[in-house]
Amino acid sequence: MAANPGVPVSFDHVQKSFGSVRVLEELNLQVAPGEFLVLLGASGSGKTTALRILSGLEAASAGRVRIGDRDVTDVLPKYRDISMVFQSYALYPHKTVAENIGFPLKVRKVPKAEQDIAIHDAAAQVQLETLLDRYPRQLSGGQRQRVALARAIIRRPSVFLMDEPLSNLDAKLRGHMRAELKHMQQSFGITTIYVTHDQVEAMTLAHRVAILEKGILQQLDTPANIYNNPANLFVAQFIGSPPMNIVKGALDNGTFRMQGESLATHVTGSAADAVLGVRPEDCSITAPANAALKGEIYTTELIGDHTLVTVKSNGSFLTVKAAKDFVAKPGETAGVAASTEHLYVFDASTGNRMR
Amino acid sequence: MVQPAHSRLKSLTGRIATYTALLIWSGVCVFPIYWFGITSIKGFNDIAKGPRYLPFVDFQPTLASWRFVFTDHQDNLRLGYMNSIIVASASTLLTLTFGAMAVYGLTRLRPTIPWSAVALLGLGLSLGAIILFERAAWPWCFAVFALASIFFIAMRGWARGPMLEPHLIAFGLIASRILPPVTMIAPLYVMAEMTGLLDTQLLLILVYAAANLPAAIWLLQPAFGTRATEAEEAAYLDGASHPSILFTILLPMIRQPALAVGLLIFLLSVNEYFLAAHLAPGKAITMPPWLVSQISMREAQIIAEEDELSHLSAAIVLMVLPLLAFSITLQRFLGNRALWQR
Ligand SMILES: Nc1ncnc2c1ncn2[C@@H]1O[C@H](COP(=O)(O)OP(=O)(O)OP(=O)(O)O)[C@@H](O)[C@H]1O
Ligand SMILES: [Mg+2]
Numbered sequence: 001m002a003a004n005p006g007v008p009v010s011f012d013h014v015q016k017s018f019g020s021v022r023v024l025e026e027l028n029l030q031v032a033p034g035e036f037l038v039l040l041g042a043s044g045s046g047k048t049t050a051l052r053i054l055s056g057l058e059a060a061s062a063g064r065v066r067i068g069d070r071d072v073t074d075v076l077p078k079y080r081d082i083s084m085v086f087q088s089y090a091l092y093p094h095k096t097v098a099e100n101i102g103f104p105l106k107v108r109k110v111p112k113a114e115q116d117i118a119i120h121d122a123a124a125q126v127q128l129e130t131l132l133d134r135y136p137r138q139l140s141g142g143q144r145q146r147v148a149l150a151r152a153i154i155r156r157p158s159v160f161l162m163d164e165p166l167s168n169l170d171a172k173l174r175g176h177m178r179a180e181l182k183h184m185q186q187s188f189g190i191t192t193i194y195v196t197h198d199q200v201e202a203m204t205l206a207h208r209v210a211i212l213e214k215g216i217l218q219q220l221d222t223p224a225n226i227y228n229n230p231a232n233l234f235v236a237q238f239i240g241s242p243p244m245n246i247v248k249g250a251l252d253n254g255t256f257r258m259q260g261e262s263l264a265t266h267v268t269g270s271a272a273d274a275v276l277g278v279r280p281e282d283c284s285i286t287a288p289a290n291a292a293l294k295g296e297i298y299t300t301e302l303i304g305d306h307t308l309v310t311v312k313s314n315g316s317f318l319t320v321k322a323a324k325d326f327v328a329k330p331g332e333t334a335g336v337a338a339s340t341e342h343l344y345v346f347d348a349s350t351g352n353r354m355r
Numbered sequence: 356m357v358q359p360a361h362s363r364l365k366s367l368t369g370r371i372a373t374y375t376a377l378l379i380w381s382g383v384c385v386f387p388i389y390w391f392g393i394t395s396i397k398g399f400n401d402i403a404k405g406p407r408y409l410p411f412v413d414f415q416p417t418l419a420s421w422r423f424v425f426t427d428h429q430d431n432l433r434l435g436y437m438n439s440i441i442v443a444s445a446s447t448l449l450t451l452t453f454g455a456m457a458v459y460g461l462t463r464l465r466p467t468i469p470w471s472a473v474a475l476l477g478l479g480l481s482l483g484a485i486i487l488f489e490r491a492a493w494p495w496c497f498a499v500f501a502l503a504s505i506f507f508i509a510m511r512g513w514a515r516g517p518m519l520e521p522h523l524i525a526f527g528l529i530a531s532r533i534l535p536p537v538t539m540i541a542p543l544y545v546m547a548e549m550t551g552l553l554d555t556q557l558l559l560i561l562v563y564a565a566a567n568l569p570a571a572i573w574l575l576q577p578a579f580g581t582r583a584t585e586a587e588e589a590a591y592l593d594g595a596s597h598p599s600i601l602f603t604i605l606l607p608m609i610r611q612p613a614l615a616v617g618l619l620i621f622l623l624s625v626n627e628y629f630l631a632a633h634l635a636p637g638k639a640i641t642m643p644p645w646l647v648s649q650i651s652m653r654e655a656q657i658i659a660e661e662d663e664l665s666h667l668s669a670a671i672v673l674m675v676l677p678l679l680a681f682s683i684t685l686q687r688f689l690g691n692r693a694l695w696q697r
Pocket of ligand 1: 050
């Protein structure tokens with residue numbers, strides 16, 4: 001099948017309220033043709049709502065939605081040429097797996113023989129060939145999810161919308177399906193918007209990640225930039241595992257001051273309330289005398305290829321990724337060092353990154 | 356689980372009391388059916404000689420009445436039977452189809468009809484009426500109404516203004532049942548006569564479908580919920596039309612409660628007497644009016660010809676048995692978590 005050229009998609013000042021509840025605030029988002037965009041956010045952040053507005057199942061309270069060069073804000077869903085994987089699978093309980101997968105083609109009156117070939121292809125892609133005669137109630141959650149996926153990919157629409165399509169698969173199958181999806185998306189070149197709350201999924205699949213929180217777009221960038229250049233404190237803490245270490249203090253002309261200690265940063269400017277952030281893997285344990293951040297060892301956990309060291313410092317905890325042969329006794333005093341280029345500073349009142 | 360001894364004892368006496376009460380009540384319920392059953396196999400003499408309870412013991416059963424009912428010139432019985440089945444089945448099918456479509460529309464499409472559209476409809480109807488019946492006194496009445504409608508539309512605009520919300524429509528439906536049927540019989544009769552449908556199966560089918568539609572809508576609504584399920588939305592995204600979503604996606608998903616409603620509507624139609632007696636007294640007669648006509652016609656003769664009673668009993672058994680089967684099916688659906696535990 002010839003690669004689909006892919007179409008751009010855009011949200012233009014899209015707002016959505018349910019009654020008095022504001023779910024999306026002024027969402028502006030441009031998705032490039034053929035892009036794999038991941039919408040990442042915590043539960044209730046409005047990811048599904050954004051997809052439903054793009055699909056036309058929900059009307060935007062304000063703003064415009066475009067697919068390709070068409071303004072589809074007032075276009076019926078079936079004329080938007082999208083296919084969607086629902087978070088709840090949305091399978092037809094009285095139809096077999098094969099009938100479920102083939103439904104989009106049946107609606108389009110594709111000849112039966114062609115349908116059968118397409119059903120087998122789609123089923124093979126999600127490893128469901130042996131289950132075609134079963135009914136959804138006879139499937140596990142992960143199998144149902146794959147039926148929903150197959151039903152979405154059996155067509156070549158302009159846009160794929162996927163709402164947490166891998167959330168119910170076991171780790172091994174999820175890894176496999178992730179690779180499969182990424183490959184498929186690349187070979188079809190179909191613009192894809194993919195919703196997840198799993199940052200690993202977001203980082204590995206996306207060309208760009210859009211981070212949504214409380215209906216507000218926090219940052220839209222490549223996975224590497226999201227990780228290395230978080231736009232604000234929320235993104236910095238949301239991405240990364242274990243999360244970024246946070247220390248409260250004040251920024252005085254580029255010098256971060258806390259509890260009688262001070263640290264030079266690359267940041268210029270001042271803020272009465274500032275937050276210093278540093279990722280666990282950018283820290284190291286040193287002698288207390290050599291570090292501005294110090295405290296006592298709280299626990300050490302051997303994870304496998306590294307050891308996670310938690311240091312209790314002024315009532316808060318700092319996590320350090322240390323070598324796997326690191327040993328220390330709880331209660332020992334220790335310093336936490338990090339080089340200046342790995343320090344992030346945020347304005348505590350706005351949460352914005354200071355540069 | 357182990358129950359303490361005293362509670363087991365208590366539950367034993369309790370159970371005896373419960374089952375005794377239930378047995379007595381079942382007897383009360385079942386006896387009439389039993390009585391019709393045995394009366395239908397009694398000969399003339401057994402009926403004349405006073406109560407007889409047990410076949411082969413009290414009296415010698417005979418199939419004479421059944422033979423009479425099935426073979427002898429009882430065309431009317433067969434006619435009534437067939438009419439009842441056809442009318443009840445067709446009207447139930449119609450009621451369910453339109454009821455499901457109405458509930459789908461009310462819960463999925465959220466029709467908001469501007470009052471101005473209602474007014475425009477009124478205008479159209481009144482103009483139509485003026486053209487159809489040119490009666491001297493009427494045109495100016497309609498003209499006033501039409502002018503008011505035009506004024507209203509001009510004030511309101513076509514698509515704006517207060518809306519007729521689904522819950523108002525639903526209330527309007529049930530409100531139509533506030534009128535007792537006796538008030539409908541005269542207009543129905545006149546309309547039937549004008550359209551030439553008097554005493555036809557089609558008339559009863561249409562009248563029953565219309566009369567049962569509000570009940571069907573209200574009974575179906577809980578099964579439909581208040582908004583589209585994601586399965587329906589998926590089908591909608593894939594391009595399925597609303598009718599095909601309703602009939603190929605939604606109805607199969609809620610077939611149990613829908614069937615239960617259907618069986619209920621069927622029983623309502625098949626047992627309806629009042630409208631049937633007035634609108635279809637002749638060739639389209641259904642079982643309830645037929646039975647009543649047998650009783651009133653023969654009341655005078657019963658003492659003389661008691662075996663008519665057994666013919667009648669046979670006919671009643673014939674009518675009740677399928678309904679009993681239906682009721683048991685209905686009971687299975689009701690007991691089967693369909694309507695109550697969704
Ligand atoms: N139909 C609705 N009526 C009222 N509120 C709604 C409706 N749909 C969603 N919401 C609210 O909008 C917010 C965002 O919901 P949404 O389903 O988009 O979240 P989500 O990011 O997809 O979360 P999750 O990861 O849990 O699926 C939630 O607070 C939810 O309660
Ligand atoms: Mg969601």
